[in-house]
Amino acid sequence: MYDVEGILPIFQIYAGSTIFLPLFLVCLIYSFCNAQETGRKRFALIFIMSIVFVFNDFSIKLAGKVTDVATYYRFLWAIPILPLIGWAGTKAVMEREKRWEKAIALALVCCLFFGWQSSFITEGSIRVPDNLYNLSEDVIQVCDIIAQDKEKENPIVIFDMECQMSARIYDPSLVWGIRRKAYQYHNDMEGYEEAGNYKTDKIMIHAVNFGVKDEQEELSNALKKKKVDYIVTLTAFEMDAYLDEIGYELVDVSGTRSVYTRKNKNLEVHP
């Protein structure tokens, strides 16, 4: 059976607070009414086929299973929403005879597009990047500090989450000590019952991303197990003494972050 309740939320999230989806339906009806008989049949057939083969709960979930995501929303891109509205809008504006009529029609169309609060153009979005890489200056400083200090070609580094996401975009010689999935699914202050294979990562997340200071032994073991060469965390966490006690000393600080390295870099660490 066709599960409307299953498919509807996807369209609702897609449309958000914009008017584009209702507008698309209006344009669709308009083009259907103005089409010749073959065109109408074609519209109807495509509509039916789309529902039978694509836009139903079963197909979207099946596609999600194949592609390993909960809901395969990308099918929505196949609906030519903007081209169809663009076509109708062009007819509405360009087929006016007088210039003032065209201007009013264009103003009305623009009001329809921007009358809802979902524009990309916001106060924060019009910006000039701090640097050519469009990365935080702080992250670049952290990478430069490690690059100047490192004795290994590919040091293993654990970072706070924001820094981890950007660091290898700037310097691919760095190797993450905390896995992506650990940050995606276990980035919290909770215990380790649910952590499974990510327990080691989570211990390190607690330290570098939350500044937890009461798991010293666990952290020391985790750092040894992962052979971590550098620790990057927020300076505000004041981790100098805590990390010094488990063998990591401060190398330097960037704007908001501190970089620590293993005191005896020549010491072979075994898991």
Place this chain on the structure above:
Amino acid sequence: MVQLAVCFLIIVLLGIEFCVYGVGFRKIFRVELQGYETAILGFFVYFGMFQIVALPLILLQRPFHELIVLWLVATGAMHVFVALKGRKELGSMTLGIFAGLWRMKGILLAAVILLVAFACWFQGTQQYIGWDTTYYIGTINTTVYTDTMYVYDGNSGVMAKTLELRYALSAFYMHSALLCKLASLSGILIQKYVMGTICILMHGLIVFAMGRRLFPDKEKKALFMTGLVFLMHLGFQTMYTASDFLLIRGYEAKGFCANVVIPAVFYAVVCLWQDKQRREYWVFLFMICFSSVPVSMSSILIVPAMVVVTVLAEWLLDRKWKILWQGFLCAVPNGIYLVAYFLYTQGVKIMIHK
């Protein structure tokens, strides 16, 4: 500033490459298309051919520099062929582009160019960084840094145990890595400033082509429609929209899928609606389908789904088996990728050689 100038130069060179590949394909397969259609076709031929060269090397885990050498040889061969056989077409296409711009000159053209340029600037200045960004740009940087392809995990930099076919079946990011290597630029610069801009420009070209098809005798209406679509993109910010993948994440393969591949399929379908007997349009559709996965793995399901829906509808209208057969041929390339990917998800893995 020098790096930005190099990025701009690469954008221009890629535009020329697309035209060269489009003309080359037209000559080889004796296809007659408009100038703007040739440029769109050229984009797909370019990435399709890159995939043919790159995929065997990726699967065999050959060094990245071998891909660079092979690709330069292949591109050189195409250039020689076009120089020998397609000079006139390339020349008339270039003249046609300038003549078209001259015909459309005026406030409307200036406004649309400004709007598209603003979209390019906007995309380049956004600072969105998600886990996917980290993976894609990390993959490009790691490829250049290690001279390997998909052997190291793009996210962490750790050597992978198996080839991640979810990404490795499409050579799109290897193409970016190739540009990085040739231009000595970082992956983020190539993606944000070059590929992000290419995505927006190709999207604009396809929308313009749609406009030309929907308003056959009115170039200015097509131009207006292009401007209107870009205006709408700026006002359509929700979680799943193609606009989000155009203006914020245009440099990702997904952005190309949403804004280049899918609109191109739609354009080819509109062409077929007007004349489904014409061989050129079927060739055009086939080429888009063939290169859809090379451009983005997200196309693996969407493109065949679009082809199936539209071709079945046409067949029900006409009841000619030839339509079904041609539609089936268009869906075959994605079908092969889908089988390969499905086997991968079922545990058929390619181990990484140490």
